[in-house]
Amino acid sequence: MATPRIVRRPGVEPGGAWPDAIPPLLRRIYAARGAHSPDLARPRLSGLLPPDALHGLDAATALLHEAISADRHILVVGDFDCDGATACATGVRGLRMLGARRVSHAVPNRMVHGYGLSPALVAELAALQPDLLLTVDHGIACHAGIEAARARGWQVVVTDHHLPGPRLPAADAIVNPNLPGDAFPSKALAGVGVVFYLLLALRRRMREAGAFAAGEPDLTTLLDLVAVGTVADLVPLDANNRALVAAGLRRLRLGQGCAGLRALVQACGRDASRLTASDIGFAIGPRLNAAGRLEDMALGIECLLTDEPQRAMELAGILEQINAERRAVQQDMTDAAEAALSRARLEEGEAPLAPCLFDPEWHPGVVGLVASKIKERLHRPVLAFAPAEPGSATLRGSARSIPGFHIRDALAAVDSAHPGLVERFGGHAMAAGLTLALDRLPAFEQAWLAHARAVLDDTLLQAELLSDGELLPQEFDRFHAEALRDGGPWGQGFPEPLFDGHFEVLDWRPVGERHLRLGLRHPSRREPLAAIHFGGWRGNPPAPYLHLAYRLQPDDYRGGAAVQLVVEHAAPA
Structure with a gap:
C-alpha cells in the first residue's frame, strides 16, 4: 500500500x-484551482465555447444535412463504455430532433467484435443497409473497419476525442478536438461532448438553410446525457466541461432527465434533488458501464433511449443486477492480482515498478477496474490483461497511470522500439487499452518494464x-x-x-x-x-x-x- x-x-x-x-x-x-472570478468558478452555458474552431465540422454537418434531407439511413455506432453509450443516445436523440426519420444505432459487443468499428462489426451491420455511419467516442483508430464500411459504399463520419495515431483513418469526415492543428480551445471534451458540439453545428447549418420554419429544437435537453458521459469518462473538467456538466446536473436535479437516467438515479438510491458529479462517477456511471463490461451495452443504450418510465425501470433493474455481478467478479480478480503481487514481493523484495498482470481466468471487461484498483494501492502504473474470450490466444489489456507518466505515450514508445509487438493500442494520459498476442506477453512485459525504469523516478512514485x-x-x-x-x-x-x-x-x-x-x-x-x-x-x-x-x-x-x-x-x- x-x-x-x-x-x-x-x-x-x-x-x-x-x-x-x-x-x-x-x-x-x-x-x-485557478478560478479567480465567479464566471470561471461557475461557468454557464452562455459562456460555452462556440463550435466554429472544431476542425471537420463543415464536412461532417454537410454530409449529415444531406442525409437528413434525402431521408437516408443514418446508423450511429456507439462504444461499450458510459461515454460511448451516452454519446450514442445523444446522437440518436439529437438527429431525430433535427428531423432525421431513419436513424438507428448499433454497438459492438466486447466479447464478439472487439473495440470500435471493426471489420467484424461492419459485416454484421450490412443487414441494416445503412447509408451513413456516425461513430461516437471511437473511430480515430478504426482504420480497417472504416475501410470495410466505405468499401460497401457507406459514408463514414467519425466523432472521437481519443488521441490519434500517426495516420488518420480514411473517413469522409473526422471531428476530434485532439487532431493535430485543431484550433478548438478545449481538448478535454468527452466523446459525448464532441457529438453534442456536432449537433449544435448541424442545427446552425440547418437553421441557415431555413429548415426550422415550425420551430427550432432545444438541444440543451440532451445535457443530462452529456453530463453523465463527461463525468464518467474522467476527462478534465475545464470551464467548458463544467458548464456542460453543471447544466446537465440541473436538469437531473429538477427531474427533467431522460427516463433512463431518472430510473438509474432511483435504482442506485440517490436523491435526485441533491445529485452531484460524484454520484454520477460512483453510482450511475458504473451501472451503465457494467452492461458493456459483462453483458452487452445495447442494454444500457436502450435504457437511455426509451421514453417509457416502466421500461426504463425494468432496464435499470437489470443494470443493477449486472453491476452487482461486476462487483463480485472485480473483487475476485483484484484478490488474485494482490496475491500475485505478494508473491512477486517475496521473490523480488518489492512490488514491480510498473506491474503487468495476467490471469487466464480473468474477464476482459473488468481488467481496467483491476488495473485502477492496484494503481490506487501502489501508486504505480499498472497493466492488466485477460484473454479476449475464454481460451483465446489474443489478450486484451487495460492500463492505468499516475500523474507524470503518460500511459498512451508510454505504449507508443514501446511500440516504436519494438514494431509489431503490440497489435493495437490507444487512449489518454491516465488510461489506455491495448491488444496483444498471448505468446508476446513475456517480451512485452520486458520491454514495458525497461521503458518504465527509464522514465519513472522516486518523485513520480511518491503519492501525494x-x-x-x-x-x-x-x-x-x-x-x-x-x-x-x-x-x-x-x-x-x-x-x-x-x-x-x-x-x-x-x-x-x-x-x-x-x-x-x-x-x-x-x-x-x-x-x-x-x-x-x-x-x-x-x-x-x-x-x-x-x-x-x-x-x-x-x-x-x-x-x-x-x-x-x-x-x-x-x-x-
Missing part, C-alpha cells in the same frame, strides 16, 4: 467581486494528497458542507475540496468488514465530530491522535444540522 504525503495547496487570495451567496471558504477553494488546508472552527457546519457539495461540479482537473488537520479520537467502532466509524474532537472545537473512514478498518484500533485528510459533507442520514468527515487518509499524529 502506497503511503501518500499530504501536501497543502498554496494559499491564493480570490480577489475580485463575489456574490455574498458564495462564502469565503468556497472562494478560496475556487482560486486555488493535495489538501486545501485546515477548516476554521466555525466552518464545520451544515452551511459550509452544503456549499462545498453544491459548489461543483467537482471532478478530474477540478478536484473536490479536501482538507487536513489533527484530531483526538474519542471513540471508534468497525462498520461491516472494512470500514471505521470515528468520534473525533478538533483542538479548537468543544463539540465532537462524526467521521467515517471507508476501507479504514484493518483489525487494529486507531491511534489516539490522528492526522486526517478528509472531506466535509452533510450527514443526510442523521439529518438536521448534522455533518460528517469522510476520511481519505489517516496517520498517527
Whole structure:
C-alpha cells in the first residue's frame, strides 16, 4: 500500500467581486484551482465555447444535412463504455430532433467484435443497409473497419476525442478536438461532448438553410446525457466541461432527465434533488458501464433511449443486477492480482515498478477496474490483461497511470522500439487499452518494464494528497458542507475540496468488514465530530491522535444540522 504525503495547496487570495451567496471558504477553494472570478468558478452555458474552431465540422454537418434531407439511413455506432453509450443516445436523440426519420444505432459487443468499428462489426451491420455511419467516442483508430464500411459504399463520419495515431483513418469526415492543428480551445471534451458540439453545428447549418420554419429544437435537453458521459469518462473538467456538466446536473436535479437516467438515479438510491458529479462517477456511471463490461451495452443504450418510465425501470433493474455481478467478479480478480503481487514481493523484495498482470481466468471487461484498483494501492502504473474470450490466444489489456507518466505515450514508445509487438493500442494520459498476442506477453512485459525504469523516478512514485488546508472552527457546519457539495461540479482537473488537520479520537467502532466509524474532537472545537473512514478498518484500533485528510459533507442520514468527515487518509499524529 502506497503511503501518500499530504501536501497543502498554496494559499491564493480570490480577489475580485463575489456574490455574498458564495462564502469565503468556497472562494478560496475556487482560486486555488485557478478560478479567480465567479464566471470561471461557475461557468454557464452562455459562456460555452462556440463550435466554429472544431476542425471537420463543415464536412461532417454537410454530409449529415444531406442525409437528413434525402431521408437516408443514418446508423450511429456507439462504444461499450458510459461515454460511448451516452454519446450514442445523444446522437440518436439529437438527429431525430433535427428531423432525421431513419436513424438507428448499433454497438459492438466486447466479447464478439472487439473495440470500435471493426471489420467484424461492419459485416454484421450490412443487414441494416445503412447509408451513413456516425461513430461516437471511437473511430480515430478504426482504420480497417472504416475501410470495410466505405468499401460497401457507406459514408463514414467519425466523432472521437481519443488521441490519434500517426495516420488518420480514411473517413469522409473526422471531428476530434485532439487532431493535430485543431484550433478548438478545449481538448478535454468527452466523446459525448464532441457529438453534442456536432449537433449544435448541424442545427446552425440547418437553421441557415431555413429548415426550422415550425420551430427550432432545444438541444440543451440532451445535457443530462452529456453530463453523465463527461463525468464518467474522467476527462478534465475545464470551464467548458463544467458548464456542460453543471447544466446537465440541473436538469437531473429538477427531474427533467431522460427516463433512463431518472430510473438509474432511483435504482442506485440517490436523491435526485441533491445529485452531484460524484454520484454520477460512483453510482450511475458504473451501472451503465457494467452492461458493456459483462453483458452487452445495447442494454444500457436502450435504457437511455426509451421514453417509457416502466421500461426504463425494468432496464435499470437489470443494470443493477449486472453491476452487482461486476462487483463480485472485480473483487475476485483484484484478490488474485494482490496475491500475485505478494508473491512477486517475496521473490523480488518489492512490488514491480510498473506491474503487468495476467490471469487466464480473468474477464476482459473488468481488467481496467483491476488495473485502477492496484494503481490506487501502489501508486504505480499498472497493466492488466485477460484473454479476449475464454481460451483465446489474443489478450486484451487495460492500463492505468499516475500523474507524470503518460500511459498512451508510454505504449507508443514501446511500440516504436519494438514494431509489431503490440497489435493495437490507444487512449489518454491516465488510461489506455491495448491488444496483444498471448505468446508476446513475456517480451512485452520486458520491454514495458525497461521503458518504465527509464522514465519513472522516486518523485513520480511518491503519492501525494493535495489538501486545501485546515477548516476554521466555525466552518464545520451544515452551511459550509452544503456549499462545498453544491459548489461543483467537482471532478478530474477540478478536484473536490479536501482538507487536513489533527484530531483526538474519542471513540471508534468497525462498520461491516472494512470500514471505521470515528468520534473525533478538533483542538479548537468543544463539540465532537462524526467521521467515517471507508476501507479504514484493518483489525487494529486507531491511534489516539490522528492526522486526517478528509472531506466535509452533510450527514443526510442523521439529518438536521448534522455533518460528517469522510476520511481519505489517516496517520498517527
